[in-house]
Amino acid sequence: MEKKATLLKKTSKTFLLTGLVLAFLSSVALYFYTKYLLEDEVKEALYSTELRVESIIKNGATHYDLPPVIVVNEVAVLGRDVLKDTIIYDPSEDEMELFRELSTYKTINGKNYQITVRNMIVESEDFLIAIVVSNSIIFILAFIFLFYFNTTRNLQLWSPFFKNLEQMKRFSLTTKEPLELVDSDVLEFSELKNEISLLTNKVRTDYENLKQFTENVSHEMQTPLAIIQAKIDNLINEQEINDKQFEQVSSIQKDIQRLKQLNKRITTLTKIDNNQFINIENVSLTDLVSEKIEDFKELQFANLVYTSKNELSVSMDVFLADILINNLISNAIKHTKQNEEITIITKDNLLVISNFGEKALAHPENLFLRFYRESDTNQSTGLGLAIVKKICDVYDFKISYKFEETHHIFSIDFSK
Structure with missing residues (x-):
């Protein structure tokens, strides 16, 4: 059987999953977009620094090296421009650092130069991560606020529906109490x-x-x-x-x-x-069954065998208890031949009545329906067992039927 969930739980779950997916995708997108912008800025800064160094060399300056940020070497042959990431030792920090490096080759004043400029990008990565983390925190906080705000708002909107649903659950044809339904602006x-x-x-x-x-x-x-x-x-x-x-x-x-x-x-x-049987008493079903058996034996039904393992008492209307026992025994007698035995047992909170049967019922699920008869030859009204089922429903007793070892067996569990 499919597990059911409340409407609010389903909508909240959808909202939660959608929000988490959007938060993850937006963080990833922001990370790569910010990283692209930072790398582009570092690239522009490197080219700008390279142009300044080139301008200084053209003007005849001699002190233009600033290792490891700026390195200028004279070379015999010009090479290709290279833009790459490299790890070098930074004496200012006394550790290996990640740099973005631009190597270009220029002919200036008749000489060939290799101009290498570097920019530390560790700080850029930290800045990038800080942006993403802060954005994620803001998004999560906003998401949590919206989630609870949305849930609270939904509870307010759906409150009339839930109240009316509770009223419908309590609705009964046997009472004249009016339904106190709540109106809504929806x-x-x-x-x-x-x-x-x-x-x-x-x-x-x-x-x-x-x-x-x-x-x-x-x-x-x-x-x-x-x-x-x-x-x-x-x-x-x-x-x-x-x-x-x-x-x-x-x-x-x-x-x-x-x-x-x-x-x-x-x-x-x-x-x-119509709930006209409201006199609840403690009824001894053990004594009641014994009395009914004596009554039926006087009518020449001497094949009733009764076994009582202990006292069985229930709280119910006396008249309905009499009808309950009478209908069950009468039903067994109607479907039993004169020389066949009917067994009645009371034990704990259980009443069991069994009689011989040649075959199982074709439609046992219809047994307690009104006017249902398994065979057209049966002259019963088809209401006896329906009344038994109705009485059991009134008092929350559990009645069951089974066919076992050539016997029809009716059981009533009186424990609620």
Whole structure:
């Protein structure tokens, strides 16, 4: 997974890298440009000195040597002018120094002369380095100032965005608290704030309408279902019906019971979504599982094997705890044949329920989705496990499923 970074960190990193590259390139460019100017100045100074020496010789002066800066020798043959760097001993400094040397050959007053002039360039190099270093220091100080100024300014500019982002993170459809969005003098941020306000208000309105519709439908379904059930009971009790009619009526009764169960579970999900279960108590799941097992055994489900390694207690609503255990055991029973064993284990902060299965689920990732059924032949509502997942989400419990050694295994970790 790609590592994420904040926008300010990314922009600051780009600014930092760009500034460092520019600082390095500008220092290098300044170094070579200043070096070129200094060398050119030294070259001009050497030629200027050579012309003065030549002028002195033409005027008949005899004392014109100043070793090692100026050396004049008579030669038999003229040579080529040479401009080069050389290291010679400087008696004034009593050490070897780097000089720029110009050797020229001139015929003056009928005589051939080699005129050598030198200029010490060590000081020039020091001057060059001083310029580059001082420029680099100034650039770095300016860069640091601009970097922190730019970061501070960006924080101020982006502050409304970050505050609104925090408000969006806290946004919940189940609460009616308004979003306290911050306006900004930046046009884009101001438009974003307005769009967020419009969107959240519309989502809340749609959610309230959908919630009200669900509650109304669930409520209105109860009366006609009760009436249909009563009429079927009267039909069976007051009139003689044949076997085929009895079979059809029994099928209708099963469908009515399924509709009642569906209505009840939709109502439960709606109440969970509306945070109507707020009574938190310390519930002993060990005792609750034992009670549920006894209830199911009375309904001829005697193949439930329960093992409790220690006391398991959680803090949650008692009614939701009852639904949680009931739905898990009911789900295992629905998918288990009469002679097959269902194992239930509680240990530490863990509840494990496993039942025999011939093969693994084709789409286990959809197992906790509402109205999802692995097989069309299954007559369940498809809401039992969805309710279990919803309850776990409310209390931050971790539910998981796996198929291992021909067994479907559901586990709930109650440690937060």
